[in-house]
Amino acid sequence: MLPFANISIIGLGLIGSSIAHAVRESMPSARITGFDADPAVRARVIELGFCDDVSDSAGAAVTDAGLVMLCVPVGVIADVAAELAVDLPDDAIISDVGSSKEIVLAALTDALPGARIIPAHPVAGTEHSGPDAGFATLFHERWCILTPPEDAAKADIEQVKAFWEKLGANVEIMGAKHHDLVLAVTSHLPHLIAYTIVGTASDLEDVTRSEVIKYSAGGFRDFTRIAASDPTMWRDVFLSNKEAVLEMLQRFSEDLTALQRAIRWDKGDELFDLFSKTRAIRRRIIEEGQDDAAPDFGRTHD
Amino acid sequence: MLPFANISIIGLGLIGSSIAHAVRESMPSARITGFDADPAVRARVIELGFCDDVSDSAGAAVTDAGLVMLCVPVGVIADVAAELAVDLPDDAIISDVGSSKEIVLAALTDALPGARIIPAHPVAGTEHSGPDAGFATLFHERWCILTPPEDAAKADIEQVKAFWEKLGANVEIMGAKHHDLVLAVTSHLPHLIAYTIVGTASDLEDVTRSEVIKYSAGGFRDFTRIAASDPTMWRDVFLSNKEAVLEMLQRFSEDLTALQRAIRWDKGDELFDLFSKTRAIRRRIIEEGQDDAAPDFGRTHD
Numbered sequence: 001m002l003p004f005a006n007i008s009i010i011g012l013g014l015i016g017s018s019i020a021h022a023v024r025e026s027m028p029s030a031r032i033t034g035f036d037a038d039p040a041v042r043a044r045v046i047e048l049g050f051c052d053d054v055s056d057s058a059g060a061a062v063t064d065a066g067l068v069m070l071c072v073p074v075g076v077i078a079d080v081a082a083e084l085a086v087d088l089p090d091d092a093i094i095s096d097v098g099s100s101k102e103i104v105l106a107a108l109t110d111a112l113p114g115a116r117i118i119p120a121h122p123v124a125g126t127e128h129s130g131p132d133a134g135f136a137t138l139f140h141e142r143w144c145i146l147t148p149p150e151d152a153a154k155a156d157i158e159q160v161k162a163f164w165e166k167l168g169a170n171v172e173i174m175g176a177k178h179h180d181l182v183l184a185v186t187s188h189l190p191h192l193i194a195y196t197i198v199g200t201a202s203d204l205e206d207v208t209r210s211e212v213i214k215y216s217a218g219g220f221r222d223f224t225r226i227a228a229s230d231p232t233m234w235r236d237v238f239l240s241n242k243e244a245v246l247e248m249l250q251r252f253s254e255d256l257t258a259l260q261r262a263i264r265w266d267k268g269d270e271l272f273d274l275f276s277k278t279r280a281i282r283r284r285i286i287e288e289g290q291d292d293a294a295p296d297f298g299r300t301h302d
Numbered sequence: 303m304l305p306f307a308n309i310s311i312i313g314l315g316l317i318g319s320s321i322a323h324a325v326r327e328s329m330p331s332a333r334i335t336g337f338d339a340d341p342a343v344r345a346r347v348i349e350l351g352f353c354d355d356v357s358d359s360a361g362a363a364v365t366d367a368g369l370v371m372l373c374v375p376v377g378v379i380a381d382v383a384a385e386l387a388v389d390l391p392d393d394a395i396i397s398d399v400g401s402s403k404e405i406v407l408a409a410l411t412d413a414l415p416g417a418r419i420i421p422a423h424p425v426a427g428t429e430h431s432g433p434d435a436g437f438a439t440l441f442h443e444r445w446c447i448l449t450p451p452e453d454a455a456k457a458d459i460e461q462v463k464a465f466w467e468k469l470g471a472n473v474e475i476m477g478a479k480h481h482d483l484v485l486a487v488t489s490h491l492p493h494l495i496a497y498t499i500v501g502t503a504s505d506l507e508d509v510t511r512s513e514v515i516k517y518s519a520g521g522f523r524d525f526t527r528i529a530a531s532d533p534t535m536w537r538d539v540f541l542s543n544k545e546a547v548l549e550m551l552q553r554f555s556e557d558l559t560a561l562q563r564a565i566r567w568d569k570g571d572e573l574f575d576l577f578s579k580t581r582a583i584r585r586r587i588i589e590e591g592q593d594d595a596a597p598d599f600g601r602t603h604d
Binding site: 075099123124125126127128133142143145181182183185186187188189190191192193194195196197198199200201202203204206207209211212213214215216217218219220221222223224225226227228229231232234235236238239242245246248249251252253255256257259260263264266268271272274275276277278279281282283284285288290291292295296297298299 | 377401425426428429430435444445447483484485487488489490491492493494495496497498499500501502503504505506508509511513514515516517518519520521522523524525526527528529530531533534536537538540541544547548550551553554555557558559561562565566568570573574576577578579580581583584585586587590592593594597598599600601
């Protein structure tokens with residue numbers, strides 16, 4: 001039994017194309033209809049062949065859908081929902097993959113009154129973008145968080161849960177507001193910090209940019225991976241989860257100032273205590289299977 | 303022809319033990335004498351067998367040495383140098399692997415007047431520590447920066463350069479002050495930021511620590527790797543390169559404040575421009591072979 005026989009994917013970048021690949025692999029009899037606002041992306045997806053059909057409009061892509069997945073930047077969710085509203089079948093479930101959930105839930109509820117809305121956030125991705133970047137195993141053993149509205153039908157939640165489990169994900173359910181706070185810490189703040197530090201390094205005068213690149217193995221290069229993530233997606237994430245991001249940023253800045261002060265006044269013990277505590281967190285991440293224990297992310301040294 | 307027939311390694315943690323393994327592999331006829339201030343480490347090194355001899359004091363370890371490598375935290379370099387001063391052969395070259403070079407050069411010059419001092423910094427490492435963490439290929443295709451004093455003999459520089467090249471490293475030579483500035487950006491600041499954000503996340507009340515760990519794949523877990531680096535080593539790095547670190551931290555804080563302001567006032571274009579610029583830096587790091595192009599550091603998704 002398939003959770004959905006007809007799946008419509010709106011937005012065919014890294015996440016949309018990965019969903020298509022994963023559906024092909026785990027639910028080969030399901031029919032996938034795709035749409036992307038960019039004609040060049042649509043043409044490329046036809047070449048790559050991971051959709052059964054590529055439509056010329058969002059509306060045309062959803063007419064037969066049992067599940068509509070919006071895989072577009074959070075900032076355009078409201079517009080895309082409005083665009084397909086008249087064509088959305090009454091019994092279709094509409095979901096998304098956005099990284100901020102309060103704003104998405106509000107936008108969908110507003111644009112599609114009465115629709116069966118089950119927002120989702122697969123906590124998975126890479127620094128690459130576009131329809132060529134997708135792959136079927138992206139969601140394997142990763143978390144997918146559903147943030148259904150309070151009045152959502154239990155059966156609808158179960159159906160979307162079953163869909164993500166078929167793609168290999170582990171599903172959790174939580175409120176949109178709490179989701180936004182948790183992700184502000186575990187994802188949004190790290191991205192913001194990485195973007196900042198890579199920007200700071202590239203603006204120096206006394207150190208040439210080629211020196212920064214040459215000696216990046218000392219730590220900097222790890223940050224450049226995250227800071228290579230999709231600019232449009234991340235602009236929208238920060239603007240759409242503003243309150244939680246600014247709150248976390250404030251806490252981070254206070255902690256950084258305390259550390260700055262410890263360095264200035266030679267408080268070695270304070271530094272040592274913090275550095276020992278953070279090492280313990282890494283150990284727990286490894287123990288709970290959220291990362292590999294291989295040194296240096298298992299990068300080869302040959 | 304070996305650069306050195308007798309090599310003494312003082313400090314047998316990740317770097318010291320990796321040097322020993324690499325010497326064994328690339329210069330099997332060279333004799334390695336090791337010492338570590340911790341008796342438990344000495345006992346473990348005897349078990350592991352990567353030194354020809356393990357001495358009971360720093361002085362005893364250097365009596366026959368052609369090259370003495372100090373692989374200890376920067377904060378104890380002066381004490382260790384003083385400890386072995388009377389036993390250091392006149393014709394031995396003394397070097398180190400510390401991450402801050404101005405302070406090391408001053409400490410060695412002070413403790414060992416007239417000695418042949420060639421400080422070095424291999425830009426390589428992992429988040430693991432101790433004699434079990436070392437491996438022979440750690441320095442392969444990594445940079446090793448030599449920061450010799452102005453009056454160093456050219457032949458001495460060449461000899462240490464040849465040694466590191468045998469271990470697989472690419473050698474660069476620069477002034478200690480410039481080294482400290484470059485590394486403050488490419489290594490010290492990233493570590494400081496990573497330690498801070500991991501600390502910030504672990505101090506939250508509204509989000510439980512287990513949620514932080516559970517959803518860390520969204521970006522946070524990359525920071526935990528760096529923040530798992532050796533606490534003693536990094537405490538000493540920040541205190542010994544204080545001026546450059548504080549200067550870089552100040553610039554970073556200004557940039558972060560600007561980004562915070564852009565989020566607060568919905569300046570999406572400013573965010574987008576920065577995020578596009580940082581993506582280009584990642585591309586150059588990949589192009590110049592300083593990191594792998596595989597998405598997500600090549601982590602497996604199965």
